[in-house]
Amino acid sequence: MKKILVLGAGLSTPTLISYLLKNSDVNGWQVTVGDISKEIAEQRINGHTNGKAIQFDVNDEEQRNSEIGHADIVISMLPARMHYLVAGTCLKFKKNMVTASYVSKEIKKLDTEARELGVLFLNEVGLDPGIDHMSAMQIIDSIKAEGGELVSFKSSTGGLVAPKFDNNPWNYKFTWNPRNVVLAGQGGAQLIKRGMYKYIPYHKLFTRLLTIDIDGYGEFEVYPNRDSLSYRTAYGIDNIPSMFRGTIRRPGFSKTWNTLVQLGVTDDSFVIENSENLTYREFTNSFLRYDKVRTVEDKFAEYVGIDSDSFSMYKIRWLGLFSNEKIGLKKATPAQILQKKLEEKWALEPEDKDMIVMQHGFEYKLNDKYYQITSSMVVEGKDNTDTAMAITVGLPVAIGCKLILEGKITGTGIKIPTSEDIYKPILEELANYKIVFKEEKKEIDEPNGK
């Protein structure tokens, strides 16, 4: 029996854990799931004979030593900031670890030690980061193998509500951490276009959009992500003249979201002392000039630069930001107040299903001709447990874990799935679960992105 220890049993883990349990008999796996809430761990195990749920506190060193010491491999699905505690104990007992999180500075520092001890930490093997790396690298490597020269790479991902359940005027519901959505983009964005770095401040981010199309799903818009530049080294394309990473939304989302950015209500840096007793209308008005005559609606429309009869105005009214309802949150930041209202209005209903959309765009030169490859993936959730997010984050982690146990993924140190030995077998098995990219290739007159 091989013992797999899964730490953390949150919303991204149901598909991961059920994969491990389904494949446990044939592989001889014992799956222990530890969470700060034993009840949630038990839900995930759901009585499976090869599964065991435990209450797990990552800050309890003794428990860390005992559980990790007895495991054959560790999957950490804990909040990213906790991985380094798990990683330290993994090194102590020479255990391999898999995560779906970005390699933090703390984890990166462990590379030499991990190599010396012969330990493998496979990170960034979820969705984004994860499937994005693997699917992009597969195409980048094939272009290079063909002798092509990559001149532009765009990569975008979005967590959205599936079309059938997409029934609000924003075409958006929360399928993931609402706080991250409210604060998204606050550091601005950096990218490179035709060899020139481009810098976009937060207050302009939601005006710097791309439009993409996905077969069968129609049009989407993309706003730039913070850091497009650091990926160049990770992908071995340091000298690429154009590189862009973005977040996908349905058309019109960003224009209206930008009105909230302009107003200032996404600010998380100060507390509104009297927030509990304010109405949403008063909250909105507290970002606008006093005016004896004009309505809050009129002042808002003018201040953020939209027409009073625009669809954006309707979306703001629909949210209830002009309503006389009390906020009822004590000493909250503007971002927290906005989030409260959005959580009411953008709530995913129990029967709703989510959707993950990812699209890469490549432009390359081969034998003096230019080609464009567009590679798109759409995954819809099965239900409110096996969501598209849980499927796309959990399956690559689970498959990565299996391949390490089988000795099919090898190596030591801190790795991410950008090399063929890792991404190829994972992408192959993901295809069995209909996680596939649809690729279109065509010749183009001249590159747009160079």
Added chain:
Amino acid sequence: MKKILVLGAGLSTPTLISYLLKNSDVNGWQVTVGDISKEIAEQRINGHTNGKAIQFDVNDEEQRNSEIGHADIVISMLPARMHYLVAGTCLKFKKNMVTASYVSKEIKKLDTEARELGVLFLNEVGLDPGIDHMSAMQIIDSIKAEGGELVSFKSSTGGLVAPKFDNNPWNYKFTWNPRNVVLAGQGGAQLIKRGMYKYIPYHKLFTRLLTIDIDGYGEFEVYPNRDSLSYRTAYGIDNIPSMFRGTIRRPGFSKTWNTLVQLGVTDDSFVIENSENLTYREFTNSFLRYDKVRTVEDKFAEYVGIDSDSFSMYKIRWLGLFSNEKIGLKKATPAQILQKKLEEKWALEPEDKDMIVMQHGFEYKLNDKYYQITSSMVVEGKDNTDTAMAITVGLPVAIGCKLILEGKITGTGIKIPTSEDIYKPILEELANYKIVFKEEKKEIDEPNGK
């Protein structure tokens, strides 16, 4: 002989030090000026027989003990963050201290100990903070004494170039720390209007202007300062329904400055790796979308929302932000690059004189009638040593120091000049130096600011 120790001999100290030296014979003062540069300290003393220049390092504990231990009173004109070191030594030797800086959290904590030891630390007794507190409190106290109810208070200050030398299209030159000017407002602003808190994000700050007039000097514009709210308690007007603090510029400054804020070039949070080899035109273009056809100028005007033939556009061209000149700064932030260009273009010439403008606006109710008082001060610099800034910062500090030595300002603990026993004698003596407010009072139909 009374020994006055002045620590720090920077640009705000010439008038302060020459006041102390001029009055040293009649008062029996010995003035020691310590600066990290002995040469600058010597320049300030200028051979005066009652003066002594020393090289002083605030981080040298032994020197602190020796100099402060032998002084009768200490004036700290060091950078604000260094005051707590001076304050600690002052407590040790029970010496009074005077500063022109805001009371920091560290200094505030010393209040009880200072009281117990019978030591007075008089802070915020320069221009802003300083003259603003004193002149405002004199009027607030007189309105209260009359039985009036203050319903609105606006207070604004600006450091500008004197009209005769105001010969560039921005109507602005650096008369003080350029870095602070470039980064001004980045935390946004908070104020209160008719009992409602108002919040203004940085990217809207320079659009939320007031206009003021000053007799003989014409029109100015005012943009809101970060924190108008905390002053309510300091001024004993906790329940005032309208309160505003602002920074004064000449009309049109903020509209054009806002185009730079919108572009994103005031950002100090990231480094432009290749900044050394960029031209200013490339720098500007790196905040704009790639476009095969359109000029940087056209893209800029559209992006920041101004007309291509507007005066704002002329001011940006005049700065040289579209020029092909190399920046020549290594690994600089956008704000540092902008500052470099501004320091060239907004430089005060040797023969130029600066100007300090301050205006308070009060509205109050008395016997069912409303009144408005406008109180304005303008000080022009004498030359490039006794600048308006040095005069208005230095004289109140010097006078405060004299009054403490004479026993005319008493008390213990951490004080600021908001009480009559402090502000009255200082304002009286400032009038001898033509630092006076011109007051206008009129009845109004209804308060604008309530």
